[in-house]
Amino acid sequence: MASSSLLRERSKALPKLLSRLSLLRPMGGGPRTFPGGLNKWQYKRMHEKMARQKERRLLQQEKQLYQARLRSEIRAKLAGKASSDAADSSSSSIGGYGPMSSKDHIKALADRFMKPGAEDLWNEDDGPIRSAPRKRPTDPAPPIDLRKLATDRRNLMEDRVGESRSYLASFDQRRQYSVAAGRGLRPGSKPRWRQNSSSEEDSDLESGCNLEGDTAKMYRETKLGVKKDSRFPRFSIRSEEELDEGGGKIARKKMMSGAALGNYDVKAERRVPRPVEERSNFAKEIEEIRSELRNRDLYRNDARHQRAQEETLLTKRRFDEFSISPLTIKALADARYVQMTVVQEAALPVCLEGKDALVKAKTGTGKSVAFLLPAIEAVLQTMRNTLNQRVLPINVLILCPTRELAIQIAAETNVLLKYHDGIGVQTLIGGTRFKLDQKRLDSNPCQIIVATPGRLLDHIENKSGFSARLMGLKLLILDEADHLLDLGFRKDIEKIVDSVPRQRQSLLFSATIPKEVRRISQLVLKRDHVFVDTVGLAGVDTPIKVLQSCLVVPHELHFHLVYHLLKEHIMQEPDYKAIVFCTTAMVTAFMYVLLRDLKMNVREMHSRKPQLYRSRISEEFRESKNIILVTSDVSARGMNYPDVTLVIQVGIPSDREQYIHRLGRTGREGKDGKGFLLLAPWEEYFMDDVNDLPIEKSQPPELDSDMKQKVEDSIEKIDPSIKEAAYHAWLGYYNSIHEIGRDKTMLADLANRFCHSIGIDKPPALFRKTALKMGLKGIAGIRIRK
Numbered sequence: 001m002a003s004s005s006l007l008r009e010r011s012k013a014l015p016k017l018l019s020r021l022s023l024l025r026p027m028g029g030g031p032r033t034f035p036g037g038l039n040k041w042q043y044k045r046m047h048e049k050m051a052r053q054k055e056r057r058l059l060q061q062e063k064q065l066y067q068a069r070l071r072s073e074i075r076a077k078l079a080g081k082a083s084s085d086a087a088d089s090s091s092s093s094i095g096g097y098g099p100m101s102s103k104d105h106i107k108a109l110a111d112r113f114m115k116p117g118a119e120d121l122w123n124e125d126d127g128p129i130r131s132a133p134r135k136r137p138t139d140p141a142p143p144i145d146l147r148k149l150a151t152d153r154r155n156l157m158e159d160r161v162g163e164s165r166s167y168l169a170s171f172d173q174r175r176q177y178s179v180a181a182g183r184g185l186r187p188g189s190k191p192r193w194r195q196n197s198s199s200e201e202d203s204d205l206e207s208g209c210n211l212e213g214d215t216a217k218m219y220r221e222t223k224l225g226v227k228k229d230s231r232f233p234r235f236s237i238r239s240e241e242e243l244d245e246g247g248g249k250i251a252r253k254k255m256m257s258g259a260a261l262g263n264y265d266v267k268a269e270r271r272v273p274r275p276v277e278e279r280s281n282f283a284k285e286i287e288e289i290r291s292e293l294r295n296r297d298l299y300r301n302d303a304r305h306q307r308a309q310e311e312t313l314l315t316k317r318r319f320d321e322f323s324i325s326p327l328t329i330k331a332l333a334d335a336r337y338v339q340m341t342v343v344q345e346a347a348l349p350v351c352l353e354g355k356d357a358l359v360k361a362k363t364g365t366g367k368s369v370a371f372l373l374p375a376i377e378a379v380l381q382t383m384r385n386t387l388n389q390r391v392l393p394i395n396v397l398i399l400c401p402t403r404e405l406a407i408q409i410a411a412e413t414n415v416l417l418k419y420h421d422g423i424g425v426q427t428l429i430g431g432t433r434f435k436l437d438q439k440r441l442d443s444n445p446c447q448i449i450v451a452t453p454g455r456l457l458d459h460i461e462n463k464s465g466f467s468a469r470l471m472g473l474k475l476l477i478l479d480e481a482d483h484l485l486d487l488g489f490r491k492d493i494e495k496i497v498d499s500v501p502r503q504r505q506s507l508l509f510s511a512t513i514p515k516e517v518r519r520i521s522q523l524v525l526k527r528d529h530v531f532v533d534t535v536g537l538a539g540v541d542t543p544i545k546v547l548q549s550c551l552v553v554p555h556e557l558h559f560h561l562v563y564h565l566l567k568e569h570i571m572q573e574p575d576y577k578a579i580v581f582c583t584t585a586m587v588t589a590f591m592y593v594l595l596r597d598l599k600m601n602v603r604e605m606h607s608r609k610p611q612l613y614r615s616r617i618s619e620e621f622r623e624s625k626n627i628i629l630v631t632s633d634v635s636a637r638g639m640n641y642p643d644v645t646l647v648i649q650v651g652i653p654s655d656r657e658q659y660i661h662r663l664g665r666t667g668r669e670g671k672d673g674k675g676f677l678l679l680a681p682w683e684e685y686f687m688d689d690v691n692d693l694p695i696e697k698s699q700p701p702e703l704d705s706d707m708k709q710k711v712e713d714s715i716e717k718i719d720p721s722i723k724e725a726a727y728h729a730w731l732g733y734y735n736s737i738h739e740i741g742r743d744k745t746m747l748a749d750l751a752n753r754f755c756h757s758i759g760i761d762k763p764p765a766l767f768r769k770t771a772l773k774m775g776l777k778g779i780a781g782i783r784i785r786k
């Protein structure tokens with residue numbers, strides 16, 4: 001009996017144990033686990049705890065060092081009283097256990113610390129040292145002239161800390177100690193671990209950061225505002241160079257800590273821990289400084305690129321240097337296109353030669369013309385080769401992800417076809433009547449089709465004769481190729497590719513081509529295709545003259561902040577034209593109603609609007625100035641609205657690529673622009689995905705209370721049905737974002753906060769089926785419709 005109950009106990013404990021050892025980690029779906037079967041938050045907390053423990057240990061060691069010093073001084077004094085000679089002969093007392101003067105004590109410490117390999121005594125806990133390459137000299141290091149070191153240091157200190165000079169002069173021994181042990185008392189200060197001042201945090205920053213060289217220097221000069229060389233940091237944050245006895249330089253890290261007191265007079269005492277708030281502030285501050293430095297470096301690099309690229313947006317090459325039809329050249333000249341842009345110069349030779357190509361170039365740099373010219377040439381060539389055909393074949397098919405983009409490209413094609421009689425272009429896009437498409441195709445035969453994948457497939461599958469016309473296809477173009485090869489479109493694209501001849505040329509264009517897309521591009525492209533990349537590995541993927549900022553503020557303030565940023569921009573920019581991107585169609589609708597109520601000249605565009613309305617708004621926005629477009633991602637890619645001065649992205653974009661494309665609605669053709677990304681604190685992880693872009697993290701502006709009240713009042717007035725739809729859409733969007741959607745409880749919690757931000761107290765109920773589909777059934781905070 002006893003053994004069977006023992007067995008039962010053990011079998012109960014086993015899964016726990018296995019899951020601890022990460023052997024029972026859930027496969028796919030469900031919360032992602034980290035080593036040890038921990039979820040993201042547990043893992044994060046564990047790391048924070050470890051960091052706190054480490055900090056506590058370090059301060060403990062430091063305190064011991066300080067106490068040891070005090071005790072040594074007292075002992076030295078007592079010994080001095082007992083025998084006037086004792087101080088002179090105290091060096092001999094190190095070996096014995098007699099009283100020791102503070103100088104001897106320092107020497108003992110220094111001997112221990114400065115010996116090669118002595119750093120092992122304490123680097124066990126202090127990881128940063130390990131990350132720096134440690135050079136161990138083959139010869140024993142020369143003995144350290146502590147007095148010289150102290151003098152050098154003292155001179156430095158005296159130079160920089162003028163106000164403490166007199167103090168230092170009168171407490172020579174104390175100063176020497178601080179030089180050797182690295183963490184003595186600051187003049188007139190309380191023991192360090194009892195301080196709560198911000199300067200203490202500064203010193204923590206200095207010692208805790210693994211910043212080196214220039215970075216550290218910059219950090220100190222910029223963040224701390226002053227050069228704090230009056231003390232040694234525990235970890236040297238500069239690349240240290242010390243003078244050796246001969247005056248030569250020996251590279252050595254100053255590794256000084258109290259840990260080595262070890263066997264000496266150590267009295268353990270608990271440190272009063274700093275309040276949790278302060279510690280987390282400290283970690284936050286470090287993170288901020290790091291990202292500031294990162295951004296600054298990136299920005300500086302970018303500025304260099306900028307200067308180089310500004311001159312090269314338009315190249316010296318002219319269109320008439322290529323074998324392009326003179327009629328097209330004439331149309332180009334009418335449109336004032338004489339010189340080529342970089343992407344046109346790079347891509348045209350390849351495309352006109354008939355090769356397959358994958359082309360990457362920044363937003364707003366003229367990719368459309370780069371693929372439209374080969375498209376027209378392909379039609380002209382086919383026309384030359386095949387005369388008097390009964391059924392006019394479709395020679396060129398251009399696929400785009402959105403309807404507006406298809407309309408825009410067709411319009412641009414018409415501009416280039418101005419002098420080409422007998423060549424036609426038509427759009428096939430959703431949101432229009434299928435029968436109308438058929439009529440247009442029959443009455444105005446065309447060789448070029450610009451289509452969205454869904455509607456094109458409708459025609460392939462349902463219109464007799466359409467597939468036969470496609471058999472004459474010579475050139476297939478995917479604009480925004482990475483998006484079209486995304487999971488959302490991929491199946492449609494595969495079907496379309498199966499419906500067109502294998503013997504064809506294919507061109508893929510986009511401003512973003514992630515690695516996965518390069519791989520799957522072979523779905524469409526031949527193996528021996530050419531990859532034309534005008535950005536390059538070292539380049540930045542965003543327009544050079546667009547100033548990018550990220551503002552991290554709680555959700556509750558996002559709407560207020562949008563209003564504030566728009567108002568500020570309108571004041572600064574007389575010819576403003578702004579786009580506000582929201583995460584979903586219904587959140588867009590909410591934002592639109594709000595801004596309209598706040599008396600802004602605003603238009604709305606998203607997938608829930610009828611196509612006619614969308615086309616009208618798109619046209620109006622293209623033509624106008626002093627206007628704001630609030631939109632979902634339907635306007636994110638390819639839309640060429642001239643002279644957009646500001647782009648605001650509210651909430652996390654679906655991915656890095658989407659951020660780049662949305663931002664790319666401004667700063668087109670090398671013009672200036674501004675971009676703001678508004679994130680809630682829990683969305684900040686997204687910044688890791690775009691850390692190669694020159695995005696400056698800015699301090700959110702102060703919002704005045706009148707303005708806040710005004711926004712609150714407008715939110716209050718919005719129809720509850722719009723709010724409810726916004727909540728549902730919000731929940732759906734964030735549920736689909738992997739990092740957030742996998743923790744349903746957290747998602748529900750965040751959704752409730754969003755609810756408050758749009759002025760609803762109680763989260764609206766979901767349909768049972770929807771909740772089930774989203775994996776939200778039974779999750780606290782999610783209400784289900786009865």
Ligand SMILES: Nc1ncnc2c1ncn2[C@@H]1O[C@H](COP(=O)(O)OP(=O)(O)OP(=O)(O)O)[C@@H](O)[C@H]1O
Pocket residue numbers: 336337338339340341344361362363364365366367368369510511637638639640664668669
């Ligand atoms: N050679 C040229 N000379 C002058 N302007 C040009 C030239 N080629 C294109 N443009 C202009 O550049 C602008 C941007 O072009 P386009 O819309 O093709 O950019 P894109 O690279 O496709 O951008 P996105 O990646 O956002 O789709 C348009 O206004 C277009 O008229």
